[in-house]
Amino acid sequence: SLSDSLDSAFKNLRxxxxxxxxxxxxxxxxxxxxxxxxxxxxxxxxxxIANVKEQALGEKVMKSVKPSELIVKIFxxxxxxxxxxxxxxxxxxxPARIMMxxxxxxxxxxxxxxLAARLKKEGRRPLLVACDLYRPAAIDQLATLAKQIDVPVYxxxxxxxxxxxxxxxxxxxxxxxxxxxxxxxxxxxQEIDEKLIGELKELHNFLAPKETLLVADAATGQQAVSVAxxxxxxxxxxxxxLTKLDGDARGGAALSMRTITGKPIKYAGEGxxxxxxTEFHPERMxxxxxxxxxxxxxxxxxxxKIDEKEAMKAAERMQSGKFxxxxxxxxxxxIRSLGPLDGLLNxxxxxxxxxxxxxxxxxNTDKMKHMEAIVLSxxxxxxxxxxxxxxxxxxxxxxxxxxxxxxxxRLLKQFGEMRKMMRSKGKMKQMMKQMGGME
Ligand code: GDP
Ligand code: MG
Numbered sequence: 417s418l419s420d421s422l423d424s425a426f427k428n429l430r431x432x433x434x435x436x437x438x439x440x441x442x443x444x445x446x447x448x449x450x451x452x453x454x455x456x457x458x459x460x461x462x463x464x465i466a467n468v469k470e471q472a473l474g475e476k477v478m479k480s481v482k483p484s485e486l487i488v489k490i491f492x493x494x495x496x497x498x499x500x501x502x503x504x505x506x507x508x509x510x511p512a513r514i515m516m517x518x519x520x521x522x523x524x525x526x527x528x529x530x531l532a533a534r535l536k537k538e539g540r541r542p543l544l545v546a547c548d549l550y551r552p553a554a555i556d557q558l559a560t561l562a563k564q565i566d567v568p569v570y571x572x573x574x575x576x577x578x579x580x581x582x583x584x585x586x587x588x589x590x591x592x593x594x595x596x597x598x599x600x601x602x603x604x605x606q607e608i609d610e611k612l613i614g615e616l617k618e619l620h621n622f623l624a625p626k627e628t629l630l631v632a633d634a635a636t637g638q639q640a641v642s643v644a645x646x647x648x649x650x651x652x653x654x655x656x657x658l659t660k661l662d663g664d665a666r667g668g669a670a671l672s673m674r675t676i677t678g679k680p681i682k683y684a685g686e687g688x689x690x691x692x693x694t695e696f697h698p699e700r701m702x703x704x705x706x707x708x709x710x711x712x713x714x715x716x717x718x719x720x721k722i723d724e725k726e727a728m729k730a731a732e733r734m735q736s737g738k739f740x741x742x743x744x745x746x747x748x749x750x751i752r753s754l755g756p757l758d759g760l761l762n763x764x765x766x767x768x769x770x771x772x773x774x775x776x777x778x779x780n781t782d783k784m785k786h787m788e789a790i791v792l793s794x795x796x797x798x799x800x801x802x803x804x805x806x807x808x809x810x811x812x813x814x815x816x817x818x819x820x821x822x823x824x825x826r827l828l829k830q831f832g833e834m835r836k837m838m839r840s841k842g843k844m845k846q847m848m849k850q851m852g853g854m855e
């Protein structure tokens with residue numbers, strides 16, 4: 417799937433010690449293939465890759481501590497933009513009318529009911545109108561759904577053939593219903609044809625709906641996009657509902673839809689049941705495609721709090737074996753500024769394993785405060801050269817920090833072990849790799 421291909425491209429990037437133009441290009445080639453395979457329009461894929469590349473090769477990324485993580489974030493942001501940025505709500509100012517259009521089987525009738533149920537939940541009073549005069553079963557289908565969600569529905573006689581008359585009658589009916597908005601379910605065809613379009617145009621002219629939503633089956637990929645264009649030319653659509661996203665592992669339609677039609681995707685159908693319906697949020701969809709959940713917000717969070725220069729300096733000192741208690745102190749401050757650590761670390765790939773290797777209380781914030789207090793009670797000389805901290809000094813530090821000699825001893829021992837580990841370069845490298853490619 418698209419998620420898997422992206423994941424493998426990112427893994428390759430992370431595996432590289434340094435990020436270069438070459439390995440970014442390699443990764444992006446992989447991504448472009450994945451996009452095309454997911455049935456994303458060729459020009460859309462090309463433009464997308466160009467945008468990502470331009471940013472990924474920017475100075476800020478190349479000089480950062482974890483370029484690969486930043487590149488994932490660039491992907492996320494670009495995907496979000498591609499999918500339409502922010503969610504766009506419906507225009508429901510009175511007289512609020514929503515006309516649903518689309519091919520047969522796309523999910524118009526189901527979506528009409530889903531949308532009605534959702535708007536009802538938001539405190540509005542929707543009314544449903546059955547305007548599919550070609551299939552009597554379609555009228556029954558909407559009536560059944562309406563009953564299920566307890567929303568009033570207007571159903572014409574099975575013999576009725578004049579669509580505009582049905583619409584007129586429904587408006588009269590609505591006057592006695594105390595509704596605040598109307599949803600019109602219409603007929604479709606297997607393919608777009610002139611007769612259907614002519615009828616829909618007439619209905620559209622009569623209703624002058626504020627919203628005309630194209631219901632499109634996401635699983636049909638690029639076909640869904642061209643259908644959207646056709647309907648837009650014919651009646652002018654204001655938004656798109658992508659259905660059957662639950663069954664579409666490729667996700668290509670969603671990615672091309674916005675760019676090519678210029679219309680926002682407003683809702684997503686994710687199953688056959690009434691509840692399987694959500695507002696479409698480009699950012700969440702991007703996260704889902706990248707299959708990364710919280711990693712994005714974590715990267716933002718960390719990038720926000722960590723002073724990159726500071727972190728680089730610390731890493732250099734660690735590797736050169738010059739790490740002392742002053743470095744320790746600034747690292748503790750940095751780590752503490754990130755907030756609750758356990759949750760944060762769990763978001764990182766590979767972190768579970770690393771956590772097992774840390775001292776059991778290393779992530780306990782109370783313990784960390786104690787450790788900080790101990791270090792703060794040391795003299796500058798002691799911080800620089802911990803080996804001079806012997807018996808009386810330990811007692812003084814314990815007194816000054818409000819801890820015990822036992823705790824001071826333990827910290828000194830842990831610190832000694834940390835230093836030893838840092839000095840053996842092999843282990844250091846291993847640890848850094850597990851942290852996600854920081855060298
Ligand atoms: P219409 O011809 O456009 O009115 O399409 P329908 O509303 O009758 O839906 C056609 C079929 O698609 C029905 O079996 C629906 O249950 C199914 N369907 C609609 N939306 C979704 C969706 O989001 N996910 C899935 N899995 N099925 C859907
Ligand atoms: Mg229908």
